Amino acid sequence: MSSDPSPGKGTIVTGVIGDDVHVIGIRLMEYALRLNGFSVVSLGPLAQKKEFIDAAIETAADALFISSLNGHAELHIPGLRDACVEAGIGNILIYAGGQLTIRRPDWEEVRKRFVDELGLDRIYPPNVSPDEPIRDLERDIRARRAGKSTKGAS
Amino acid sequence: MSEISAGRVAIPPLSADRWDDARFDAERAKILATWPTGADIDLADAAAFHKKRAPLTNVPRKRAWAKETGNVLIQPYGGVTTLAGQTELIRYLAEEGGADIVPTTIDSQTRNLKFAAAEEALRASERQGAELMNGFPIVNHGVAKTRQLVQAVEVPVEMRIGTVFPQLAVETGFAGGMSSVTAGPIYYTAHYSRDTSFAETISNWQYVFRLIGRYAELGVPIGLQIHGIGTSTPFPNTLLGACCVLETLMAAAQGARSFSIDARLMGNMVQDVAGVRAIREVAEDYVCRRFGYHDAMITMDRKSWSGRYPEDIARAYGIVCYNAFTGMLAGANEFIANSVQEGVGIPVKETNADTLKAIRQVVGMMRGQQAMLQAEPVENETRLMKLEMSAILDAVLDLGKGDPARATELGFRYGLIDIPFAASRQCKNEVMVARDAEGAVRYLDPGKIPVPREVLAYHRDCLDKREAARRRKIDYQTIVDDIFSISRGILVID
Numbered sequence: 001m002s003s004d005p006s007p008g009k010g011t012i013v014t015g016v017i018g019d020d021v022h023v024i025g026i027r028l029m030e031y032a033l034r035l036n037g038f039s040v041v042s043l044g045p046l047a048q049k050k051e052f053i054d055a056a057i058e059t060a061a062d063a064l065f066i067s068s069l070n071g072h073a074e075l076h077i078p079g080l081r082d083a084c085v086e087a088g089i090g091n092i093l094i095y096a097g098g099q100l101t102i103r104r105p106d107w108e109e110v111r112k113r114f115v116d117e118l119g120l121d122r123i124y125p126p127n128v129s130p131d132e133p134i135r136d137l138e139r140d141i142r143a144r145r146a147g148k149s150t151k152g153a154s
Numbered sequence: 155m156s157e158i159s160a161g162r163v164a165i166p167p168l169s170a171d172r173w174d175d176a177r178f179d180a181e182r183a184k185i186l187a188t189w190p191t192g193a194d195i196d197l198a199d200a201a202a203f204h205k206k207r208a209p210l211t212n213v214p215r216k217r218a219w220a221k222e223t224g225n226v227l228i229q230p231y232g233g234v235t236t237l238a239g240q241t242e243l244i245r246y247l248a249e250e251g252g253a254d255i256v257p258t259t260i261d262s263q264t265r266n267l268k269f270a271a272a273e274e275a276l277r278a279s280e281r282q283g284a285e286l287m288n289g290f291p292i293v294n295h296g297v298a299k300t301r302q303l304v305q306a307v308e309v310p311v312e313m314r315i316g317t318v319f320p321q322l323a324v325e326t327g328f329a330g331g332m333s334s335v336t337a338g339p340i341y342y343t344a345h346y347s348r349d350t351s352f353a354e355t356i357s358n359w360q361y362v363f364r365l366i367g368r369y370a371e372l373g374v375p376i377g378l379q380i381h382g383i384g385t386s387t388p389f390p391n392t393l394l395g396a397c398c399v400l401e402t403l404m405a406a407a408q409g410a411r412s413f414s415i416d417a418r419l420m421g422n423m424v425q426d427v428a429g430v431r432a433i434r435e436v437a438e439d440y441v442c443r444r445f446g447y448h449d450a451m452i453t454m455d456r457k458s459w460s461g462r463y464p465e466d467i468a469r470a471y472g473i474v475c476y477n478a479f480t481g482m483l484a485g486a487n488e489f490i491a492n493s494v495q496e497g498v499g500i501p502v503k504e505t506n507a508d509t510l511k512a513i514r515q516v517v518g519m520m521r522g523q524q525a526m527l528q529a530e531p532v533e534n535e536t537r538l539m540k541l542e543m544s545a546i547l548d549a550v551l552d553l554g555k556g557d558p559a560r561a562t563e564l565g566f567r568y569g570l571i572d573i574p575f576a577a578s579r580q581c582k583n584e585v586m587v588a589r590d591a592e593g594a595v596r597y598l599d600p601g602k603i604p605v606p607r608e609v610l611a612y613h614r615d616c617l618d619k620r621e622a623a624r625r626r627k628i629d630y631q632t633i634v635d636d637i638f639s640i641s642r643g644i645l646v647i648d
Contacts, residue, residue: 024387024637027575028630031586031599044348044579130630 009036010062010141013055015043017096018076022069025098025126029065032130038137049080053087062141063093065133069126071102074113081119093140095133097124168353170407170559173364181361185321189269191296192322200329201372203301213255213310213334214375214412217453220254220487226517227488228252229312229455230506233259233289235279237299240290241306243503248307251507252514255488256307257314258332261289265317265346269293288500292326300330312336312379316346318355324362328369334377334412335362338401340562341381344578352563352580360408360559367409377412378405379455379490386461387575387637388420388587388595391429392539393603396546396571398433399440403558406447413441413452414488419459419477421645422594424531430454430484431532432539440547455488456481462641463497467505469643470494471512478513482520489513497641535594542609546571549604569602575637588628589636590616593645598628624648 014030016023023045030040041059043051052064064080066073073096084090100123101110107125114120121140124133166177173181186192209215220227230247234240244256263272272291279286292300292313304311312334313327320342324335339359343352366376382398383389398415405413415437417430434454441450458477463470471494481489493501493509501509550570554561565571569582576583584601596613597605605613621627635647 021577023577024575024634027583028633030583032630034584035599042579042583045577046348 009038010137011039011041011059012063012065012137013041013043013052013059013061014065014067015047015052016045016067016069017047017049017052018068018070018072019046020068020070020072021045022067025069026065026067029067029097029130029133032134033065033137036134036138038134049076049083052080053083053089056084056089056092057087061092062144063095063121063137066094066096068096068098068100071099073098073100074102077114077118077120091144093137093144094120095122095124095137096120097126097128097133099126168356168559168563170404170557172367172408173360178361178364178368181321182325182365185325185361188267188322189293191293191326194297195325195329197329197368197372200297200331201369201374203329203331204333204369204374207305207331208308211304211308211310211331211333212375213312213377214451216255216310217377217412217414217487218451221451221453224521225254226482226486226521227254227455228491228510228513228517229255229257229488230491230493230510231259231314232257232501232503232506233261233314234285235261235276235287235289235291236285237295237303239279239285241303244303244307244311246503247507247510248309250504251510253309253510255310255312255334258292258303258311258327259289260313260315260317260323261287261291263287264289264291264293264323265315265319267319267322292323292330295326297326297329300326300332304331310334312377316342318342318347318350319358321358321361325365328365328376333375334379334414336379336381337362338378338380338405340383340397340401344383344573344576344581345385347578349579352566356404356559356562360404363405363408363410366405370409370411375412376410377414378402378410379414379416380405381416383571383573384416384418384460385573385575385577388461388589389573389575390542390587390595390597391417391420391425391433392542392546393571393573394418395429395433395436395539395543396550397562399437399543399547400550400558400562400565402437402441402450402452403445404562406441406445406450407558411447411450413437413450414455415452416455416457416490417484417486418457419473419480420593420595421459421640422589422592423480423483424529424535424592425594426480427484428532428535428539430456430481430486432536432543434485435536436540436543436547439544453487454485455490456484456486457490458492459640460492462638463492464641464643465497467494467498470497471509473640474509474512475516478516479520482517482523489517538609538612541606545604545606545609570604572601572603586633587636588617588633589620589639589646591620591623591646591648592616593639598633620646620648 495501550565
């Protein structure tokens with residue numbers, strides 16, 4: 001699970017959104033991102049929409065990686081893409097992972113809600129290995145830097 | 155927060171130096187004015203109240219007595235809203251459970267300085283005859299009621315308060331006759347707060363430490379239970395030990411002298427025994443010898459597993475008894491006891507008391523048998539843990555030019571002190587651990603922690619052995635499995 005850090009692979013703003021304090025998932029994700037050569041800007045637990053955006057602007061980030069375990073992501077993520085557009089970073093990659101909804105509908109239903117309706121790029125259910133989003137990030141960041149839109153790719 | 159920050163002056167540059175009287179008195183006037191009950195706090199009157207009480211109702215004296223006589227103390231957790239409820243609880247824990255020290259845990263409104271909200275919840279609890287808060291709102295109860303509480307039992311009371319704003323609650327507790335408090339600035343920054351800086355938390359806790367110094371000058375010993383650092387996942391006890399030494403040094407500089415230092419259960423017997431021994435030796439070395447606090451009293455308390463527990467009470471008894479057994483082998487002076495209902499929620503007092511009886515049984519059978527575990531693996535682990543703690547402490551103290559407060563701030567800033575899975579932004583979170591084949595916690599990646607080469611090589615070797623035994627690498631799923639393995643009932647799931 002190691003690979004040599006190569007600078008410039010990408011800067012990712014991470015955090016647990018809303019009123020959630022469960023950090024195990026995002027800390028593991030951050031660890032995996034660093035091991036794979038990404039630069040991580042960690043907001044930690046209880047991170048608000050505005051903090052994600054401010055941090056992304058400040059660090060010229062390639063992506064936001066949002067974690068949620070208590071399911072309140074569905075209360076805090078609506079409006080995030082629009083807020084990014086307003087802030088002038090409309091094409092930033094937005095990933096989310098964990099337990100994103102309070103009820104537990106089919107994952108396809110969750111994907112529709114977060115990706116098709118709310119404008120996130122990709123979401124991941126609990127218990128996915130960090131390797132999977134890392135592979136996606138590498139591909140999406142390359143595409144984004146080449147000027148292509150990735151929105152809806154998954 | 156807002157209630158106190160309004161009148162706050164600029165904090166002087168961070169230093170562990172003893173506060174001068176002018177700084178303390180000016181700060182104190184402001185702290186006592188933040189809620190009306192603060193007006194009832196008078197140091198001379200409080201000291202007189204403490205002195206009227208029997209010697210063994212005082213936490214430091216009780217800990218000193220136990221250390222001298224070879225008795226092992228047991229303290230549960232517990233705190234409810236109303237005076238009647240808390241009185242009933244600590245009486246039951248002392249009389250029925252045989253607790254040697256009883257706790258009073260403070261509620262989260264008080265811990266966040268929301269005294270007006272606490273007042274409402276307290277009054278609603280009293281009206282409804284229900285315990286609506288997650289602890290005892292001590293500031294709203296005030297000094298007189300706190301004195302009624304402590305006088306309801308013949309054992310001493312330790313205040314338990316996880317906060318970066320401890321001042322007024324602690325003032326009320328001490329004036330009300332409580333003679334110890336859980337601390338301190340590193341633990342509560344890393345574990346209970348996301349944004350608060352070490353500079354601010356250290357200053358807030360230095361106030362508490364200087365208040366303890368004032369009580370000492372009036373002939374009243376007040377104790378501290380030092381937490382160091384910790385999370386609810388497995389972590390090396392060496393990180394906890396190094397932070398305990400820094401917190402103890404910061405407290406001693408202001409005049410505190412009685413320290414019960416934590417060591418935490420992680421599940422591997424060799425490490426669980428070595429941890430208590432190594433932290434005790436390093437703490438005594440740095441505090442009593444290198445920094446010259448010859449009159450400091452250090453005892454070791456063993457805290458149980460702080461992660462997830464099984465919901466099944468019968469299985470939780472297994473953890474409680476394992477903790478008591480290894481704690482006794484290690485020579486712990488005190489047990490801070492999670493109840494067997496930990497996996498379910500806040501325990502009822504009967505179960506809490508039953509847990510204490512289970513520990514008492516093990517303590518009674520094990521007393522005098524510490525010499526049974528002088529085995530080579532324990533000696534080796536103890537030696538490596540001491541080596542590592544000294545390396546961390548020397549590196550950060552060097553960075554802080556010998557000042558433990560600056561050492562703390564800079565040590566965390568540069569990642570020389572770190573801990574896996576912390577909530578705080580003050581921690582770098584670059585360190586990662588996994589269990590070895592026997593369940594001992596080892597560095598998978600030390601981040602920037604200055605772990606000596608010999609220690610790191612040994613840890614790598616232990617992890618290699620696990621990988622060889624199960625014929626696959628330690629991966630992310632292994633790290634997650636190791637976090638929840640105790641609650642699942644098997645320490646190493648391969």
